[in-house]
Amino acid sequence: MASLVKTHTRPPQVQFDMLLIWVFIALLSVGLVMVYSSSIATAEGSKFTGHQASYYLMRHSMFIAVGLVAGALAFQVPVQTWQNYSPYLFVAGATLLVLVLIPHVGREVNGSRRWLSLFVINLQPSELMKLFAVMYAADYTVRKGRESNSIIKTFLPMFGVMAVVGGLLLLEPDMGAFVVVLAISICTLWLGGFNLKVFGLLVFMLPMAFAALILSSPYRLQRVIGFMDPWADPYGKGYQLSHALIAFGRGERFGVGLGGSVEKLFYLPEAHTDFLMAVIAEELGLVGVVCVIGLFALVVIRAFQIGRHAAFLERNYSALVAQGIGVWVGVQATINIGVNMGVLPTKGLTLPFLSFGGSGVVVNCIAAAVLLRVDYENRRLARGMPA
Known part of the structure; x- marks a missing residue:
């Protein structure tokens, strides 16, 4: 009588950092919603947009779609090729x-x-x-x-x-x-x-x-020191910052509600680009701001963890690329949020993954794909598979 042999199959190991993927999806999704919310009045009041309320929403959706395609293509490129x-x-x-x-x-x-x-x-x-x-x-x-x-x-x-x-x-x-x-x-x-x-x-x-x-340059010098007292010239060089601070003040803990911002109604310039965080603070309050900061913190932490894993595998270039992307996202997000809160001079930096802007969104998606590629190769090499 033939003996029955019970075979056990090991569950397949995940080859992708699903947490990081979901964090990127969350950032892009929050950005899409908030760009639409912050740009409705601007789009309706502009001849350039044809007075279409959804103009920036459609454009930003297109940028995200292009960014996702570019990211998917970039993920196919081995890290060694990027180095070469x-x-x-x-x-x-x-x-x-x-x-x-x-x-x-x-x-x-x-x-x-x-x-x-x-x-x-x-x-x-x-x-x-x-x-x-x-x-x-x-x-x-x-x-x-x-x-x-x-x-x-x-x-x-x-x-x-x-x-x-x-x-x-x-x-x-x-x-x-x-x-x-x-x-x-x-x-x-x-x-x-x-x-x-x-x-x-x-x-x-x-x-x-x-x-x-x-x-x-007197212009650059004024940009650097002008943030120290925006109320000294609230209708001039301190105009943007003063209205950003008003938005933060109105938001309090839970915000005035999605779509309820007053500052985006032609008071706060560039509300859907450089000062998107101010609209988030006004509509979603401290809770919304903390959630967004938490998502960026997760990106930076995972980037450094992926870099450390690559260094353990003696993949020095991959390690530095992963950590460099973490530095980039962390520094740019910190500067943008600091500018919106009035603790740093105005520098014209967008909020990564969230702010409206074609080049920024597409390049951010490519950087995310490169980071995921480093992690993908780490996982394969750790299991003795070719990268």
Whole structure:
């Protein structure tokens, strides 16, 4: 009589970070709802939108769809391929920053020349540069790891590259993007274990150069110090911030209700872009603000955990890319929220994944896909499978 053999099959292991995926979905979903809520009055009152209340909703939905497709394609690219092409991508990004400054090539809006017209949409090269800076800084740190004690071979090249990129960004002007790129570069070198002397020089010299550029322009200087007392000129340079603070005050703990914001009714400029958090605070209150901050905190924490796992597997470039994306999202979200709350100077930075804007949403989705790819390869390699 043949013996019956009972076989046990192991349940398949999850190859994706489902928590992180749901966090990204939540951020994009909250952004879609709040962009619509904050832009209805603006869209209805503008001839540019054809007085269509859903204009920004439809545009933002299209940007998210394009971002998801771009993210799906980016996820298919192995991290090693990103590393191989990171210097070329960085050069391409710098070239776009030059093109945007050329008259009749770059598009000027509200006194800033930050966009390249692609007929259907406008491309903002500074958004791409943030992603390329993450990849380039990670590759540079890995390549120069053996020479981390040499000031000439490590400090001077990185300082020169960042100074050039910073100069191009400030000529637009886009001080916020430069601050983010600067933070990415410095933190990546620190996380990569660079010699303290070299790291210290970079930390000292880059902010010094940044300060010199600010002091050289009365416009930049006023942008930096104007936030300290917005009520001194509430109808001038303090107009945006004063109304953002009013929105935070009206929201209290639970908000006035979704769609009930008064400040978005032509009082608060750029309510669906740079000052979206103020509308969230007014309509959803402290609870809504804390939830959004919690979602960003989860992204940063998981990015660093994924990076640590990659470092344990001796995948140094992947580790630095994951942590660099965490630094990027964390720094930009912190600056945007700080600006909305009046604790940081106005810098024109959007809220990642939430604010209206084609280039920002698409690049954010690509960055999310790269982070998920690093985690995917980590999981496969940990099980002895090829990445």
